[in-house]
Amino acid sequence: MLDFALLKTTGTLTPRLGRLSLAGRRSVLTPGFIGSTSRGVVPHISQDNFQKSLGLDGVYVALEDFIEKHPQKTPPIFHLDAPASIRKFTSLPEDTLLVLGARRNPPIPSPTANTNTEISLLTSVGYRSLSCEYYAAAARKLQPDIVVGLADIPLGQEVVGAKRKDKMSDRTETWTRDIIAKQKSLGEGEHRFNIFAPILPIERDLQSWYLEHLVDDMVSKISGVAIYDAYLLDDLPEELHHLPRLSFHAPASPHELLRHISLGMDLFTIPFISSATDAGIALDFVFPPPQKPNGGSRQTLGIDMWHTEQALSVTPLGENCTCYACTKHHRAYIQHLLSAKEMLGWVLIQIHNHAVLSTFFTSVRASIEAGTFDADAAAFEAFYEPQLPEKTGQGPRVRGYQFGSEEHAKAEKKNPKAFRKLDEEIPLKVAHGQQPNKKPAMKDVIDDEALVGLVGMEDANGAMQMEDLKLEDDRTAEVKA
Structure with a gap:
């Protein structure tokens, strides 16, 4: 146990x-x-x-x-x-x-x-x-x-x-x-x-x-x-x-x-780890924080990899990070992956973001053991911005359940089109959601071996009847006229 x-x-x-x-x-x-x-x-x-x-x-x-x-x-x-x-x-x-x-x-x-x-x-x-x-x-x-x-x-x-x-x-x-x-x-x-x-x-x-x-x-x-x-x-x-x-x-x-x-x-x-990854934000904070320079402004908690300034940067996502993404690749390459909608871009950011949190918690435990946690937490709050950076780029394709129910009633598609005409513009921001399931709910019928439905259950909707369905093209309709 x-x-x-x-x-x-x-x-x-x-x-x-x-x-x-x-x-x-x-x-x-x-x-x-x-x-x-x-x-x-x-x-x-x-x-x-x-x-x-x-x-x-x-x-x-x-x-x-x-x-x-x-x-x-x-x-x-x-x-x-x-x-x-x-x-x-x-x-x-x-x-x-x-x-x-x-x-x-x-x-x-x-x-x-x-x-x-x-x-x-x-x-x-x-x-x-x-x-x-x-x-x-x-x-x-x-x-x-x-x-x-x-x-x-x-x-x-x-x-x-x-x-x-x-x-x-x-x-x-x-x-x-x-x-x-x-x-x-x-x-x-x-x-x-x-x-x-x-x-x-x-x-x-x-x-x-x-x-x-x-x-x-x-x-x-x-x-x-x-x-x-x-x-x-x-x-x-x-x-x-x-x-x-x-x-x-x-x-x-x-x-x-x-x-x-x-x-x-x-x-x-x-949850904010994956939310930051989806937004193309590489987390960038340490605990306890570095010494704050006199008169310096608060530092951001992450790097927005969609910013154009990252396109020429050959530095790793984190200055002292030893994760796979930081030891093998640089920011310009990762931004290229995001821009090309290559899944590897989000993979590398996700690996990095989890490494940042793992290091964060290791340092937190060391701080509690040393008895300096309260002072370190106060210094962290003074050094970093209170919120993660806002999302500016387009994230990966999403499922409907990743968004609140208030989004479901919107008519727009969850994701932009994968293919388009050459003269067609793609909007940067799209609405997300899906219509709620309007079929009547069925009650569970369960015992330990029917378990989670491991007995035969008939399809509640039945099969569609196709016998009377007739198709007419435009030419047939003109002849009849």
Whole structure:
């Protein structure tokens, strides 16, 4: 089972050092981060480059990336009859920690509300519902190392009423009990996954009933907690302080990341790494920062590789970076790749950006060990701009789920045309989105072996009838006239 050792801590809302260990997997030093994936792989990174150039100790995988055929058909990931099938399906190395959750981080709001038994999510072909029973059965089949419990969190609502918050607490408590019961029912010799219980992003008194049950009845059966609001860590019961904390509060910048670390967060998923890569921005910051020159302005957190000044630069992306991209290539070559829409451009930037964050966390841990973290964090905030640079160039081709639901109603295509006439201009900015799936949702019919639909299910739409279809060209129409 998962073991978490606290190596250094000085209080409740203070930075702390830890080590997360699991037999057969790399140990993860905390504070640290795990890779965010799309359909099981880190964007732009093939699995051979994952092993050779990225060096990540763990990844977070979202189930909603794989169940676009549910419930009409069995999703392909469940057809693989092999131990730890999700690891085999994604070709993830055996020593890499695998964390499974229901939704991507950050999740995209769904127009369909959650119910007492289901959450609404967005697959690559439209909106679907995921029941707590289906999720538990999927965890049993896929055999990840860690399963993040379902949380009832309404998305896209600026104000959530007190009654809705009570419902959030009740549902999450029920769903956490369900996943624990599924884990307990595993037979001898079956893979036992570890459970991280969600802590809701609402005030402690509004989820007190759930937290009391978590502490009294379930604390010995969970291996960690999933935090959705880092600024509510003060409300975490003392009985849960010894557990590792996995953050789903997506930081917008390294500055916010440091604030979360200062509150005692352990493990992070960091969406802004891939967002910066997609925008053609090579991250460029170190911790602690260099000595700031007198009267100097704040430095940017990244280099926009679309700027024309990079076209003649033969310097690496990072001055002292030792990643593959920086040791083998220079900025002019990488900008050429981006301009030519060559995928290798984004691959090299993604490798570099992950290397920057890995070095960042190594230095953060050294700073906490030395007792200088607060001073170093203050110097970092004074030295660097508070936000990442704005996107100026055109990113790689995108999927519809990579954009908010408010974009779906727009008529424009997600991506520009791949081919065009010589006299046709391509607009630099295009709208992104897709129409929501308007087909009526079907309920799950599941038991442990029907699992995730591993029984025959008829196509709900039926076959189209073509017998009466007749085609007429223009000449036939003229003869009839």
